[in-house]
Amino acid sequence: MTKRDSCPKSPIMPRTFQEGETHTVRRDVDKYRPYYYAAVSGDFNPIHLDPEFGQMAGLGGNILHGMCTLAWAAEVAVEYLGESRRLKSIRARFSRPVQIGETLTFTVRAAKRDGDVLRGELSAVNSKGEEVLKNGVFEGNVGAA
Amino acid sequence: MDSKFLGKKYGPFHYEVGVEKVREFAMALAGGVPSSAFPAESPLVGHYTEYPAVAPPTFAAVYNIQPFAAAIFDPELDINMMMLVHGEQGFTFVRPVKPGDSLNTEGEITQFAEKAGKKFLSVKSTTRDAKGDVVTVGDWMAVIRG
Numbered sequence: 486m487t488k489r490d491s492c493p494k495s496p497i498m499p500r501t502f503q504e505g506e507t508h509t510v511r512r513d514v515d516k517y518r519p520y521y522y523a524a525v526s527g528d529f530n531p532i533h534l535d536p537e538f539g540q541m542a543g544l545g546g547n548i549l550h551g552m553c554t555l556a557w558a559a560e561v562a563v564e565y566l567g568e569s570r571r572l573k574s575i576r577a578r579f580s581r582p583v584q585i586g587e588t589l590t591f592t593v594r595a596a597k598r599d600g601d602v603l604r605g606e607l608s609a610v611n612s613k614g615e616e617v618l619k620n621g622v623f624e625g626n627v628g629a630a
Numbered sequence: 631m632d633s634k635f636l637g638k639k640y641g642p643f644h645y646e647v648g649v650e651k652v653r654e655f656a657m658a659l660a661g662g663v664p665s666s667a668f669p670a671e672s673p674l675v676g677h678y679t680e681y682p683a684v685a686p687p688t689f690a691a692v693y694n695i696q697p698f699a700a701a702i703f704d705p706e707l708d709i710n711m712m713m714l715v716h717g718e719q720g721f722t723f724v725r726p727v728k729p730g731d732s733l734n735t736e737g738e739i740t741q742f743a744e745k746a747g748k749k750f751l752s753v754k755s756t757t758r759d760a761k762g763d764v765v766t767v768g769d770w771m772a773v774i775r776g
Contacts (some may be wrong), residue, residue: 497704521658525651526691530711541776542712556659556688560674561685568673569726572687576720576769 500565502570502595502603502627508565509592512557513547518587528553536585549583554617558607561591566603577607577621587611593623601628633742635707641736643696649729651683655692669675673763680697684726690757691765694721697737698770707742709751709774717750717773723740732760749774 500506521535528550531538539547555577565570583589590610597604607621660674674686702709727733734757742750755768 516679517713518661521661523766525658526695528691528695530714531772532712532715538712545713551689551719553659555719556686556691559688560659560686563673569684571759574720574721575687576718579716579720580716586681 492624500567502617504598504600506595507592508561508601509590510557510564511562511588511590513576514583514585514587514589519547519585521555526550526551526552527553532539539621544582546584549585551579552581553608554579557589558591558593558609558618558621558624561601561606562593562605562625565593565595565605571625571627573602573624573626575607575621577609577618578627579617580619581611581615581617583611583617589617596622598627601626603627632766635739635742637706637738638701638704639736639738639757640700640704641699642734643693643700643736645693645696645730645733645757647685647693647727647731647733649682649691650680651692652689652729656682658687659686681748682729684728687721687723687726689727690721690723690768693727693733693753694735694757694768694772695768696773700770701737701739701751701753701770702772707751709749710774713725714772715775716771718769718771720769722767724766727765731765733765737768737770740769747776750775 492606517534523529532542534614536546561573563572595606596606603625605623610616634766735755737753740754743750752771757766759765
């Protein structure tokens with residue numbers, strides 16, 4: 486099992502890809518993050534950028550792009566797999582809006598290994614421990630590069 | 631909400647993958663932190679410190695989204711953007727996307743339904759490279775609340 490905060494220089498532990506192995510990373514949803522993500526994704530929906538609009542839409546303020554949450558989850562899977570090209574698929578349901586100021590904890594877990602194919606589960610919870618992603622799964626190729 | 635929209639197609643949308651855009655995308659995910667903030671062995675560093683060999687997998691959000699975006703803004707579908715949230719997302723990465731790739735994405739509506747007072751829109755998007763080989767498949771689902 487390996488754990489890391491957002492971006493500290495702690496090492497990534499060697500992994501074995503055995504079933505049950507996990508890798509955890511925390512990411513802070515700082516108030517500027519939706520602006521970064523809007524700029525590079527082209528998604529300028531005001532629910533992500535305007536706190537008043539987010540309130541009006543019943544979301545309790547502006548919320549992070551679901552795709553940014555999924556992008557972070559994919560990064561954790563890539564870190565676990567060791568190489569970007571090893572990630573073959575990812576899927577998740579956005580079960581709860583991600584509020585600004587939250588810290589998200591992402592965990593990927595090796596669920597089943599079949600030869601070079603690793604099927605994994607991924608979870609993401611907010612600062613209160615509530616799931617912001619549900620039914621998260623990914624598939625990786627862990628064979629020799 | 632009307633099932634007559636099932637199978638409605640959008641695209642093809644063309645996208646040229648640029649190296650600086652890939653770096654900017656990776657930088658936004660990193661939060662603008664210097665690459666030295668990551669452990670040297672992290673595979674994420676390679677996405678943005680030097681000439682990135684491949685794009686982060688979810689760069690697909692940039693090029694594979696186009697048919698989904700077109701559907702959301704399709705006047706025939708009459709979707710209230712204010713009540714729309716991203717419900718679910720899946721990607722299948724057939725091969726990594728690289729700077730210099732010339733991509734074409736086509737999509738179609740696979741679900742347009744009303745359940746329990748909410749509306750659901752699903753679009754399947756397929757991205758192919760210049761040779762016509764499938765690169766990425768995206769399953770996009772939006773929920774329109776109330």
